[in-house]
Amino acid sequence: MNRGTLLLFAVAVLIGLPLIVVALSLLNPQWDTLQHLWQTVIPEYIGHSVILLFAVGTGVTLLGVSTAWCISQYDFPGWRWLSWALLLPLAMPAYITAYTYTSLLDYAGPVQGVIRDIFSVNIGEYWFPQIRSLNGAIFVLCIVLYPYVYLITRSAFMQQSTTAFESAKTLGASSLRSFWKVALPLARPAIATGVTLALMETLADYGTMEYFGVTVFTTGIFRTWYGIGDAQGALQLSALLLVFVIILIMVERYSRRRARFYQQRSATKPPQRRPLSGWRAALASLVCWLPVVLGFVIPATQLLLWSVQKSEIWQQSEFWMLTFNTLWLGLLAALITVTLALWLAYGRRRHPTRPLRAAISLAGMGYAIPGIVIAVGLLSPLAWLDNQIIAISEWVFDFNPGLLFSGTVIALLFAYSVRFLSVSLQTVNSGLEQITPQMDDTARTLGASGKRILWRVHLPLLRSPLLAALILVLVDVMKELPATLVLRPFDFNTLAVRAFEMASDERLADAGPPALMIVAVGLIPVIMLSRALRSKTLKAGE
Amino acid sequence: MRKFHSLLAILAATSATLVSFTSAAAEVNIYSARKEALIKPVLEKFTEETDIEVNLLTGKADALLARLNSEGENTPADLFLTVDAGALHRAVEADAFQAVSSDEINSAVPSHFRSTDNLWFGLSLRARPIFYSPERVNPDELESYLSLADEKWNDRICIRSSNNLYNQSLVAALIEHHGAEKTEEWAEDFVENFARKPVGGDRDQIKGVAFGVCDIAIANTYYFGHMLNSDDAEERSAAEKVKIFWPAQDKQGAHVNVSGIGITKHAKNVDEAQKLIEFLVSEESQKWYAQANYEYPVREGVEWSETLQQWGDFKQDDIEMDILGENNGDAVRLMNRAGWR
Numbered sequence: 058m059n060r061g062t063l064l065l066f067a068v069a070v071l072i073g074l075p076l077i078v079v080a081l082s083l084l085n086p087q088w089d090t091l092q093h094l095w096q097t098v099i100p101e102y103i104g105h106s107v108i109l110l111f112a113v114g115t116g117v118t119l120l121g122v123s124t125a126w127c128i129s130q131y132d133f134p135g136w137r138w139l140s141w142a143l144l145l146p147l148a149m150p151a152y153i154t155a156y157t158y159t160s161l162l163d164y165a166g167p168v169q170g171v172i173r174d175i176f177s178v179n180i181g182e183y184w185f186p187q188i189r190s191l192n193g194a195i196f197v198l199c200i201v202l203y204p205y206v207y208l209i210t211r212s213a214f215m216q217q218s219t220t221a222f223e224s225a226k227t228l229g230a231s232s233l234r235s236f237w238k239v240a241l242p243l244a245r246p247a248i249a250t251g252v253t254l255a256l257m258e259t260l261a262d263y264g265t266m267e268y269f270g271v272t273v274f275t276t277g278i279f280r281t282w283y284g285i286g287d288a289q290g291a292l293q294l295s296a297l298l299l300v301f302v303i304i305l306i307m308v309e310r311y312s313r314r315r316a317r318f319y320q321q322r323s324a325t326k327p328p329q330r331r332p333l334s335g336w337r338a339a340l341a342s343l344v345c346w347l348p349v350v351l352g353f354v355i356p357a358t359q360l361l362l363w364s365v366q367k368s369e370i371w372q373q374s375e376f377w378m379l380t381f382n383t384l385w386l387g388l389l390a391a392l393i394t395v396t397l398a399l400w401l402a403y404g405r406r407r408h409p410t411r412p413l414r415a416a417i418s419l420a421g422m423g424y425a426i427p428g429i430v431i432a433v434g435l436l437s438p439l440a441w442l443d444n445q446i447i448a449i450s451e452w453v454f455d456f457n458p459g460l461l462f463s464g465t466v467i468a469l470l471f472a473y474s475v476r477f478l479s480v481s482l483q484t485v486n487s488g489l490e491q492i493t494p495q496m497d498d499t500a501r502t503l504g505a506s507g508k509r510i511l512w513r514v515h516l517p518l519l520r521s522p523l524l525a526a527l528i529l530v531l532v533d534v535m536k537e538l539p540a541t542l543v544l545r546p547f548d549f550n551t552l553a554v555r556a557f558e559m560a561s562d563e564r565l566a567d568a569g570p571p572a573l574m575i576v577a578v579g580l581i582p583v584i585m586l587s588r589a590l591r592s593k594t595l596k597a598g599e
Numbered sequence: 600m601r602k603f604h605s606l607l608a609i610l611a612a613t614s615a616t617l618v619s620f621t622s623a624a625a626e627v628n629i630y631s632a633r634k635e636a637l638i639k640p641v642l643e644k645f646t647e648e649t650d651i652e653v654n655l656l657t658g659k660a661d662a663l664l665a666r667l668n669s670e671g672e673n674t675p676a677d678l679f680l681t682v683d684a685g686a687l688h689r690a691v692e693a694d695a696f697q698a699v700s701s702d703e704i705n706s707a708v709p710s711h712f713r714s715t716d717n718l719w720f721g722l723s724l725r726a727r728p729i730f731y732s733p734e735r736v737n738p739d740e741l742e743s744y745l746s747l748a749d750e751k752w753n754d755r756i757c758i759r760s761s762n763n764l765y766n767q768s769l770v771a772a773l774i775e776h777h778g779a780e781k782t783e784e785w786a787e788d789f790v791e792n793f794a795r796k797p798v799g800g801d802r803d804q805i806k807g808v809a810f811g812v813c814d815i816a817i818a819n820t821y822y823f824g825h826m827l828n829s830d831d832a833e834e835r836s837a838a839e840k841v842k843i844f845w846p847a848q849d850k851q852g853a854h855v856n857v858s859g860i861g862i863t864k865h866a867k868n869v870d871e872a873q874k875l876i877e878f879l880v881s882e883e884s885q886k887w888y889a890q891a892n893y894e895y896p897v898r899e900g901v902e903w904s905e906t907l908q909q910w911g912d913f914k915q916d917d918i919e920m921d922i923l924g925e926n927n928g929d930a931v932r933l934m935n936r937a938g939w940r
Contacts, residue, residue, distance in 0.1 A: 097935035159799070165806050165837065180811045189798035270760055270798035272940050280762050283661045284931035286689050366830065433665050440669035447673050463670055464656075543662040547628060547654035547675070550635070558634045558657065563802045563822060566831070 062413060065404040068397065069416035072475050075434025076422055079299060082292035090281065090290035098277060099297070105191060105273050106301060109198070110256055116199030117255045120348050121206025122248060126236070127345055129214035132330040133338040139345040140211075141587030146352030147204040147529075148579025150536040152264025153556065153572045154352070155197045156565055157359040159268070162188040189269040197269075198259050200352035205258075205529075206251030209487060212521055213247035214240065216491060245312065246490060250483045253309045257425035257479065260301055263539065264557075274298040275427045288433075295430045302425040306418070357576060363569025370570045380574050383535050383551040386466070390473040391481075391530040395523060397474060398481035402489055403511065421479035428540035431475050435544070439463045439471070464546055472540040477533050481526035488522025489515070528582045535575050552578070626652035627871040630667060631680040632660035633858060637892050638680070644887075645878050651871050660686035667863060668693055677866035678875065680722075682858040683764045685771070687719050688924020696861035701873055707880035707898045711917050712857055719861035721920070722879055723888055724895040726913070727765055727854045729844040730816040730823065732808050743847040744773060744854070747815065748788035755814040756789070757807035760797040761934040765819055769854050770934060771926035772918050776851050779929060786937035797940060802826060809837035816841075824893025824906045845913035852914035856923070857897065 070077075127133070128140045146154075160166050164180050172183065187193065217240060225235035241248075263275040274294060282291035333341055370376050401417050423431060439462040450458050462468050492515060500510045516523075538553045545554070552571040559568035631638060635657050642653040656663070660681045667674055667690075679695060681687050690696055696718040704720055705713075712721030729741060740751070747756060761767065773782045794813035801818035805826060808816045826838035845853045860879065862872045878884055882901055889896040890904040 093932055093935065097932075101940075163803075164810050164812060165833075187795075190796070267760075267762060268799065270796050270940065276762055280931060283659075283685075283764065284762070284767050285928040286685075286692075287928070288665070429659075429662060432662065436666055436669040440666075440671065440673075444671060444673055457673075460670060460673055460675065464666070464675065539662075542658045543666055545656070547656045554657075558636070561800075562634055562636075563800045564825070 062404065062408050062410070065401065065408075066413055066416050069401060069413070069420040072397070072423070072478055073416065073419035074438055075431045075475055076299070076419060076426065078434040078437070079292055079295045079426070079430060082289055083296050085289060087287055087290040087293060090285060090287045091293060094277070094281065094290070094294070098272060101272050102274050102277050105271055106260065108191065109195060109259055109271075109273065110301075110305070112195040113198045113202065113259045114252055114256055116195065117203040117206045118248065118252055120199060120203035121251055122210055122241075122244075124203075124345050124348060125207050125211035125214055126240070127341045129211050130331060131333045131338075131341055133333040133341045135342060136345070139342075139349065141584055142349045142353070143207050143345060144204050144583045144587065145349060145357075145576075145580065146201050147208075147532055148536075148576045148583060149201055149353065149356055150264070150538075150553065150556070150572065150575065151197060151201045151258075151262055152268060152560070153360070153568070153575075154201050154356045155194075155265040155268050156560055156568070157356040158188055158193070158197060160565060161355070161359060162186075191269075191271050194265055194269045194271045197265055198255075198262065200348055202255035202258055203348055203352070205254045206248060208525055208529075209247045209251040209254075209484065210244055212525065213244040213487075217243050247487050249309045249312045250487045253305060254424065254480060254483060256305055257302065260298060260305075260425045261427045263427055263429075274301075278427060278430065292430070292433075295426065298426070299422070302422050305425070306422070357573070360569045360573040360576070363566040364573050366566045367570055370567075376570065376574075379550055379552050379555055379571065380578060382549065383553070383575070384578055386469065386551065387531045387534040390470055390477070390534045391527045393470055394474050394477050394530045395481045395485070395526045398478055398485045398526060399519075399523065401478075402482055402485045403515070406489055407507065417482070420475075421482045423475040424477065424479035426476070428472070428476055428537060429543065431472055432540040432543040435468065435472055435475070436463065439468055464544070466546065466549075468544045469541060472544055473530075473534050473537065476537065476540060477530045480529045480533060484522050484526040484529065485519065488519045492518055524585075528585070531582055532579045535579060624652055625650065625868070625871055626654060627677050627868045627875055628654045628675045629656065629678045629680055629875075630663040630676045630863075631655060631657050631678075632663060632682050632686060633657070633680055638888075640891070641879065641884050641887055642875075644884070645875055649874060649878070651874065653875070661689065664690055664693060664695060667695055672865040674863060674865050675867070676863050677868045677872040678860055679863055680858070680860040682725075683768060683856050684859070684920040684923040685764055685768060685927040686924075687714070687857075687859050687861070688921055688927070690861065691718055691921075691924070695864055697864045697866065697869075699862055699873055699876065701877060703877050704873075704880055707885075709897070709899065711919055712897050713859070714861075714921060715919075719859045720876060720880065721857040721859045721897040723858050723885075723892070723897055724915070725765070725856045725858065726820045726895060726915070727769055727817060727856065728820065728913070729846050730805055730808055730818055730841050731844055732811070732814050732840065733842050734840075735811075735814045738842070738844055741815075741844045741846065743850055744769070744817075745777065745785055745847075747792065747817075748785045750788075750792075752792040752815060754792065754794050756792045757794055757804040757813035757816040758797060759800060759804055759818075761931065761939040763801075765801075765856055766817075766939075767927050767930045767934075768856050768923045769817070770930035771923045772851075772854050772916060774926045774929060774933070775918055775922050776916075779933065783933050783937060786933060786939060790937050790939045805841055806837050809840040820907075820910065821893040824904075827906055828893075843910050845911075847916070848914050851918070852916040855895070855915045857920050858894070859920075 124143050128136055162168050169185055173179065176183065221239050221243065222235055225239045230238060261275065266273050266276050274297065278291045278294045281294055282288050401420065405414060405417050443460045443463050446461060447457055450456055496514060497510055500514050505513065536553055538557050541551055541554055552575045556568045556571040635655065639655065642655060645651065646653055663679065664686065667676055667679060679690055691714060698717045700717060708720045713719065731738065731741060759766065770782065801822040804816035804818045805823055807813045823838060826834050829835050847853060860876055862869060866872050879888065880898055882898065885896040885898045885901045893904060893906055895903065895907065
């Protein structure tokens with residue numbers, strides 16, 4: 058390994074540090090706790106996790122791929138709007154969506170109230186689905202997480218050569234058949250990436266599961282740690298969760314095993330949108346409107362109604378400070394994370410050695426680990442480092458600089474990098490995979506250096522995946538809660554922290570304004586992203 | 600260039616936050632599991648009266664404790680504040696507190712609401728009684744927590760998940776009073792009586808009674824207080840359909856938990872920290888602190904809020920708070936086995 062690769066390796070391991078702490082916990086097994094958990098709750102955790110993975114996986118694939126296909130291929134009323142509106146649910150923290158749907162659909166909510174009035178029945182005399190249940194959790198996660206699949210698959214569909222698709226049709230295949238046999242297989246790596254991201258987030262979800270009373274690993278981790286007071290046992294449960302993540306990643310790799318589809322982009326025609334009319338247009342509109350309405354319009358309206366009740370908040374300067382904090386923290390974290398991801402992904406492409414690949418895979422697993430576990434995994438190494446620095450500084454300079462990492466923004470940024478690296482890494486990777494190795498070879502034959510290839514060939518081609526990665530991380534950081542809660546400095550709050558404090562005190566109306574603000578702040582980058590993607594497609598079409 | 604400017608702005612903002620809490624004036628730093636809105640006003644009052652700056656970090660008790668522990672002797676935290684006895688106990692186990700000797704504090708806080716070695720002090724009490732629907736339940740049928748295992752309550756009880764620390768403390772207390780074996784038998788039958796799988800928070804259980812999903816609920820009183828005084832007319836009218844029953848009045852009394860505070864072992868501002876505790880147990884702050892969240896003041900002789908007075912006087916379970924913490928792990932294991940999710 059040369060020096061550059063060594064540095065790359067070191068950074069990847071550093072990012073994987075909290076996961077190493079989790080894995081190391083297995084060296085000191087708490088047999089007592091583990092045996093007890095195994096006999097009582099673990100089978101249930103596994104059962105629920107498996108059901109969630111299958112159901113949410115299926116749901117986000119259906120929603121994400123169908124909408125991505127309609128938006129990238131057809132011209133129907135409102136598609137321009139919908140192309141970015143479909144991303145909006147991304148800005149909603151899952152647990153906030155869960156709260157809004159509960160207040161709408163629960164027995165005390167307006168929907169069941171109207172049913173009772175119309176049919177003059179009482180509670181218990183009619184059937185109504187229980188929103189706070191495993192099924193409810195599946196519903197909420199599907200409508201919140203499908204944008205990952207939509208976003209990544211849409212760019213894949215847009216970048217696909219129409220030549221391939223049209224050849225299929227010329228050869229007599231029907232539209233449907235060409236979709237199944239050509240477009241879908243070509244997009245498979247992108248779909249797999251999106252679904253994996255959605256499922257990793259599913260495994261890490263705590264807020265929704267806790268509120269809906271669904272017992273899974275995350276709720277079990279908290280319970281074992283806080284309730285039984287066994288931090289080691291809790292880390293070991295997290296290690297068990299890691300097994301799920303590893304399986305997930307292996308399935309993803311397997312699903313794209315021979316699928317390294319590089320396309321000759323220069324030779325392709327830009328996709329021609331096919332106009333739809335009549336019932337076909339109506340169907341396409343319905344397919345695209347449904348997730349927007351369910352995932353954004355309904356919950357956002359509820360938030361808006363709550364915020365109107367608490368209108369005085371908008372005049373408080375402190376509230377705007379929260380917004381400002383959230384925004385710059387998110388931007389900074391997104392820049393750092395995406396730079397890291399680009400560096401790592403690029404390094405792996407150029408030096409695909411086994412240890413480096415392993416280290417980068419490790420670095421990319423943080424997304425499925427609950428933020429709190431990452432935070433705790435970071436606390437001890439950071440504090441150790443701090444205490445060493447203080448000791449040395451006191452010895453040499455007789456000066457105590459205080460804690461430099463722990464409890465500062467640096468710790469937060471570190472945690473965000475760990476947690477969200479995989480979001481940007483996967484997005485950047487799926488972009489890099491679209492660039493043929495022959496392009497590198499050609500550039501190199503023409504005498505371009507590695508750096509020059511990156512700047513002149515790759516970066517321009519990677520513009521849209523990089524932007525997508527930036528925005529995904531930005532929005533994710535703005536929603537992030539557990540790690541922010543533990544690692545933030547004194548008197549430093551974000552919108553998510555405020556929304557959570559109010560919601561966990563069951564003061565939903567007070568949680569409305571900060572939650573709405575997360576959505577509003579998240580909207581701007583989402584619209585920017587969509588614009589950038591479109592202008593790029595237009596340019597390609599000129 | 601524009602990009603560069605915005606980057607500069609970000610960096611400036613970052614360093615501003617980094618530097619802002621290193622100023623040299625008299626200050627005291629708190630790690631608090633109590634939510635910002637429920638403590639900040641009283642801290643501001645303290646600063647106004649004493650000129651001591653207070654820096655606050657809120658979060659979940661155990662996460663804050665983990666941070667406190669790993670920061671070790673260089674921790675900036677002078678005080679650690681929690682909202683239940685279990686977390687206080689775990690802080691004691693982790694050797695995170697130092698003893699405080701202040702007559703002023705000792706005379707304000709009754710001995711069973713502070714640790715035996717004066718490592719921590721209770722600030723307010725949270726009662727967890729039974730709630731019932733006067734339409735469908737005759738209060739004469741109600742008795743104690745244990746009697747809720749009776750068959751007649753089958754399908755009639757709402758209670759939240761056992762992830763909730765107040766349920767854990769309640770079972771920890773029952774273990775102490777009735778023994779582990781009897782409590783486990785009770786839990787098995789009690790779970791059978793649930794009207795639905797445990798979902799939602801305490802307010803949801805009270806609403807469950809109001810809307811007829813169940814006839815009985817167990818919840819903390821302050822949620823009920825918030826509902827009765829809510830801006831939302833529907834929530835008020837729901838709460839008005841529900842009544843409080845104080846259980847076990849001829850036995851150990853109704854279960855109460857404590858929110859408490861202690862000075863950290865490696866506190867740098869011990870004097871200021873002690874001043875703050877003294878301020879928090881003073882009559883005036885006790886009144887505000889309890890009223891802000893419809894809790895009971897820990898100091899005797901402090902006037903209760905109007906809402907609390909309406910619920911009437913009751914016998915409190917005066918179990919040592921340390922025991923709640925000690926039994927907490929056993930309580931969770933017991934609930935795991937009994938199928939209380």
